[in-house]
Amino acid sequence: MAVLECRHLTKRYGKLTALDNIDLLLEPGRIIGLVGPNGSGKTTLIKLAQHLLTPTDGEILIDGIRPGAQTKAIVSYLPDRDFLPAWMDVESLLRFYEDFYEDFDMNKAMQMLQALNIEPRRPFKALSKGTKEKVQLIMTMSRGAKVYLLDEPIAGVDPAARDYILRTIIGNYSENALVLISTHLIADVEPVLDEVIFLKQGHVELHENTDALRERTGMSVDNYFREVYRC
Amino acid sequence: MKWTFENGIPIYLQILGRLRTEIASGAYPPGVKLPAVRELALEAGVNPNTMQRAFAELERDGLVYTQRTSGRFVTEDAEVLKNLRKTLSEDVIEEMCTRLMHLGMSREEILSAVQEWAGEASGKAKNM
Structure with a gap:
């Protein structure tokens, strides 16, 4: 059964249509890439799933219900920008999450921090960009959620940090959970994905298994993307 | 050895090719236990389902066999x-x-x- 479903989902901002009549069925046990150029609707889709926006038309369902307080308990969301109170130290941030989310695994998070030699008493704002991203990812992935929404988790970090983030996503794989990753760095993420969704001007241009796409086109997903979106 | 993948070929096929070569060369000798799917997926930096698919193909070809509780082993059939x-x-x-x-x-x-x-x-x- 699909854990994230869109039925005729439409979102308009005034005259601008960000998502236009989208249908999607995303199943648990998959790591799915959400790709498309800037302004194609990736973040809008993720924000609709997280109830930060409401549909203009159609609906989006998480585990069969409309987004709200109930779905936030089973959705772990990593926004595309810093979202944590920066004055807090890392350990306090983890405690904050532990208080907030029933499914947060404090031991797991602390172990991951230790493995990276991140000092738990350092304030978040004193960390480098790469380390901030890692801490945010650790917090997001330390929840036992049914759906993980990762909005640009590897943008703007160095290749080693990128590698760490992708391995953390693989290491946390669960056959009961869906991981949806929005990105424009397709080449890096490609081997990690089961499926890929191409968004183009608010439409689903393509939704396919990544290996099937490679076989069908004789191209990497990244190369095929460049072909489809050639300017 | 680091895992790298070529464009345009399904990743599970590339994994399958590498594992077949490693079994043929004796890098994984007959009767030896293979790493768990999750572990090897992490090492290769690939999706666990993709690794699982490669393992299933190896099993279908009789190159590995599963022992219900203890894992997957390389065939000893010469x-x-x-x-x-x-x-x-x-x-x-x-x-x-x-x-x-x-x-x-x-x-x-x-x-x-x-x-x-x-x-x-x-x-x-x-x-x-």
Whole structure:
């Protein structure tokens, strides 16, 4: 059964249509890439799933219900920008999450921090960009959620940090959970994905298994993307 | 060894090719236990389902077998391993011959070049 479903989902901002009549069925046990150029609707889709926006038309369902307080308990969301109170130290941030989310695994998070030699008493704002991203990812992935929404988790970090983030996503794989990753760095993420969704001007241009796409086109997903979106 | 993937070929097929070679070469010897799907997926930096698919193919071809509780093991069937080496070597030969023909060599020239190489190689081996 699909854990994230869109039925005729439409979102308009005034005259601008960000998502236009989208249908999607995303199943648990998959790591799915959400790709498309800037302004194609990736973040809008993720924000609709997280109830930060409401549909203009159609609906989006998480585990069969409309987004709200109930779905936030089973959705772990990593926004595309810093979202944590920066004055807090890392350990306090983890405690904050532990208080907030029933499914947060404090031991797991602390172990991951230790493995990276991140000092738990350092304030978040004193960390480098790469380390901030890692801490945010650790917090997001330390929840036992049914759906993980990762909005640009590897943008703007160095290749080693990128590698760490992708391995953390693989290491946390669960056959009961869906991981949806929005990105424009397709080449890096490609081997990690089961499926890929191409968004183009608010439409689903393509939704396919990544290996099937490679076989069908004789191209990497990244190369095929460049072909489809050639300017 | 680091895992790298080529464009345009399904990743599970590339993993399958690598694992088949490692079984044929004895890097994974007969009867040895293979790493768990999750562990190898992490090492290769690939999706666990993709790794699982490669393992399922190995199992279908009889190269590995599953023991219900303890994991996956490389076959000890010498015949199966011999056939695997034969299949893999045929691929290598075909690729080599295709390239040599592109260079303008005839079948006879390729054959004598290979014989010459084998003679030199065995001569070198004796001197070692």
